[in-house]
Amino acid sequence: MLTLGVNLRARIRQGSVLIALVAITAPIVALPSAQAAQSLQQVQARVRQLQEEAASAAEGAQEAKVKLASLNRTLAGIQAKEEAQSKSVDALSKTLSAIAIEQYKTGGLSQSLELLFSSDPGLYLSAAGSLEAITRKKSGELRKFQAAKQKLTATSLTVNDKLSLVKAEQKKLAAQSAQAKAKLAEAESLLAKLKKEDRIRLELLAQQEEDADQASSLAAAKSASAVSGRAGKALQFAFKQIGDRYVFGAAGMTYWDCSGLTMRAYQNAGVSLPHSSRAQYGYGKAVKRANLAPGDLVFFGRPISHVGIYVGGGKMVHAPRPGSRVKVASAYSLGRKPYIGARRL
Numbered sequence: 209m210l211t212l213g214v215n216l217r218a219r220i221r222q223g224s225v226l227i228a229l230v231a232i233t234a235p236i237v238a239l240p241s242a243q244a245a246q247s248l249q250q251v252q253a254r255v256r257q258l259q260e261e262a263a264s265a266a267e268g269a270q271e272a273k274v275k276l277a278s279l280n281r282t283l284a285g286i287q288a289k290e291e292a293q294s295k296s297v298d299a300l301s302k303t304l305s306a307i308a309i310e311q312y313k314t315g316g317l318s319q320s321l322e323l324l325f326s327s328d329p330g331l332y333l334s335a336a337g338s339l340e341a342i343t344r345k346k347s348g349e350l351r352k353f354q355a356a357k358q359k360l361t362a363t364s365l366t367v368n369d370k371l372s373l374v375k376a377e378q379k380k381l382a383a384q385s386a387q388a389k390a391k392l393a394e395a396e397s398l399l400a401k402l403k404k405e406d407r408i409r410l411e412l413l414a415q416q417e418e419d420a421d422q423a424s425s426l427a428a429a430k431s432a433s434a435v436s437g438r439a440g441k442a443l444q445f446a447f448k449q450i451g452d453r454y455v456f457g458a459a460g461m462t463y464w465d466c467s468g469l470t471m472r473a474y475q476n477a478g479v480s481l482p483h484s485s486r487a488q489y490g491y492g493k494a495v496k497r498a499n500l501a502p503g504d505l506v507f508f509g510r511p512i513s514h515v516g517i518y519v520g521g522g523k524m525v526h527a528p529r530p531g532s533r534v535k536v537a538s539a540y541s542l543g544r545k546p547y548i549g550a551r552r553l
Contacts, residue, residue: 248406255395260543262391263466263529264513266456269384270467271484273457276377283370290367293360301353388456392530418533425450425525425536432502432519438553439503441477446470446517446525449534454527459483464527464534466514470505473517479553485515492551500539504552509545518550 399407429447434440452464459468467485474481481488489507500506500518508514516526516539524539540547 248402248410251398251402252410255398257544258391258395258398259529259531260545262388262395263454263456264509264545265384265388265391266465267467267485267509267513268511269381269388270457270465271486272377272381272384274482274484274487276374276381279370279374279377283367283374286363286367286370290360290363293356293363297353297356297360414531418535421535421537422451422533425534428519428521428523428536429525431521435502435520437503438474438477438479439501442470442473442479442503442553443517443519443525445473445476446534449527450525450536452527452534454530454532454534456530457483466516466527469525469527469534470515470517474553481553485509486512488515489549489551492553495550495552497540497547497550500550501552504550506539506550507548508542509548512548514542514545 399410402410429450432443432447435443446469449460449464449469452462454465455463456465457468458464460472464472467481467483467488470485470488471481471483481491485507488505489512492505495501495504502518502520504518506516506518506524508516514526516524516537518524518539519536522539523536525534525536527534528537528542
């Protein structure tokens with residue numbers, strides 16, 4: 209958790225690493241020159257950008273996790289099917305072997321010829337019927353065996369394909385996670401180069417803005433308390449998390465990322481969603497911006513990398529980025545991430 213103090217590096221080892229550096233609207237009179245103030249503003253802007261890029265990469269990792277889990281479930285089902293088919297092939301193979309042995313013992317075609325010249329018609333008819341039954345059984349079991357072998361081969365190929373997809377998704381997950389960490393490490397390095405007093409001042413300013421945002425967010429939550437139905441339940445859940453910290457991959461109950469918050473909020477309302485903003489965009493029905501209603505999910509970024517819950521009045525409740533808190537903010541702009549669309553569940 210971010211607390212007030214001097215040693216910044218000691219406080220950025222949690223998932224919510226790095227302070228949220230905010231746009232400085234008031235002049236920084238403590239700085240010795242305008243050039244120094246400009247330098248701080250440049251660092252602030254770059255760190256904010258890195259935090260947003262890190263959050264985007266983390267959402268990419270969440271999408272990879274969702275896909276990987278789905279692929280693993282599919283793969284497990286196909287592997288179970290392959291195992292069952294393999295047992296069926298083995299059983300049919302044994303049956304064919306038994307039929308072959310039985311036919312060998314009866315003498316096969318040679319015995320049929322012997323029967324043809326038998327002086328005992330009853331013996332002929334009886335033995336011929338047995339031979340015909342064995343032949344029919346062998347033919348039927350052979351067809352079953354061939355069909356089972358074809359299915360097993362096709363299933364085995366599918367298993368190999370799915371294994372390749374799983375490996376690719378695992379690689380993507382590792383790359384996205386590494387990118388998120390690298391962005392935060394770069395931001396931390398920029399902050400470490402600042403003078404001690406400058407870091408403290410930026411931290412104070414960030415803390416003040418977060419506190420102000422929390423006060424306005426709580427007020428906005430009260431004004432939206434009359435929303436009913438699933439949307440109302442989801443919103444009320446999200447409002448209770450106002451002030452909680454952002455952490456990559458977190459889904460409550462103290463830390464959240466953007467899709468973790470929306471997932472749990474709608475889970476509380478009886479709707480199951482995946483833990484990925486990009487995946488959540490495939491749920492519900494599309495809603496035009498002009499028709500937004502409280503409870504709609506609003507999405508940002510190309511590719512999609514952020515989601516919030518529309519509150520009304522052009523506002524949404526969301527978990528913004530590393531170093532920030534769950535809050536109510538504009539539902540139409542999100543830094544460098546453009547508004548993409550909305551879905552109603």
